[in-house]
Amino acid sequence: MTIRQAAGDDGDDVQDNITETGVDNTRYMDEFFEQIQEIRSSIDFIADNVNQVKMKHSIILSNTTNDPKAKEELEELMAQIKKTSNKVRNKLKIAEQQIEQDENLSTSADIRIRRTQHNTLSRKFVQVMTDYNNTQTDYRDGCKKRIHRQLDIAGRSVDDDQLEEMIESGNPRIFTQGIITETQQAKQTLADIEARHNDIIKLENSIRELHEMFMDMAMLVESQGEMVDRIEWNVEHAKEYIDSAVADTKKAVLYQSKARRVKSFICRIHKQ
Incomplete structure (x- = not known):
């Protein structure tokens, strides 16, 4: 076997390895984008459920009587949001x-694409969950105002601080103390107060869970902020590197051209 043949065989092996690596990388990116699409669809699903939760809140707060069906549907929506958001x-x-592991090994364009996609989805997820948290807080305020109004109707006046203490106590009976429930209207009023209080207790559990999730995601998004700064730095320095490389290439072409002219001149002298 000649040296040229051996080199040719080695070149074929290298080319095969490059081809296999390219195929594996393409397959990996396809799987990554498929996963990204699944996450994006899940976030859209959560956002749609949050909008439905808002509508249920509006219906429940506008009803003059307790609506078990609406509350059951609301709880189902909240359960779906909790399950999907955890996933x-x-x-x-x-x-x-x-991505962090791969970034320690390489700085390829594929990794930067994955980082950008991941950052975008993380921020979108936080935005959707922030909207959900605000929705829950608004509903809690609505329930609290409803309780305050019903207590006034029942002849028991309390200020905001007292009402908050009553709610935080977790004891629904505290609302019935000192209230006469002889009439049907009074009984209905107290039933509504207890129902709103139960809603608030459930809401507070949900808000606590959301807070834990926010703390977890906040650290992730904060680290992404640092990553964005680093990417911008890399992009800027990459531009400087490219400009420098272009200048070096122009110099190389110039030197090569001069070298050819010198070689041609030497050949002419030699022939003479």
């Missing part, structure tokens, strides 16, 4: 860990 959070955290 999204876990997927984003796993993807973040994988």
Whole structure:
């Protein structure tokens, strides 16, 4: 076997390795984008459920009597949001860990694409969950105002601080103390107060869970902010590197052209 043949065989092996690496990388990116699409669809699903929650809140607060069906549907929506949001959070955290590992090994364009996609989805997820948290807080305020109004109707006046203490006590009987419930209207009023109080207790559990999720995601988004700054720095310095490379290339072409002229001149002298 000649040296040229050996070199040719080695070149074929290298080319095969490059081809296999390219195929594997393409397959990996396809899987990544498929996962990204699944997460995006889940976030859109949460956003749609949050809008439905808002409508249920409006219906429940506008009803003069307790509506078990509306509350059951509301609880089902909240359960779906909780389940899906936990899945999204876990997927984003796993993807973040994988990207960090790969960033320590390479700075390829594919990794930067994955980082950008992940950052975008993380921020979108936080925005949707922030909207949900605000929705829950607004509903709590609405329930609190409803309780305050019903207590006034029942002849028991309390200020905002006293009402907050009553709610925080977690004891629904505290609302019935000193109130005469002889009439049907009075009984209905107290039933409504207790129902709103139960709603607030459930809401506070949901808000606490959301707070834990926010703390977890806030750290992720904060680290992404640092990553965005680093990416911008890399982009700027990449531009400087490209400009420098172009200048070096022009110099190389110039030197090569001069070298050819010198070589041609030497050949002419030699022939003479």
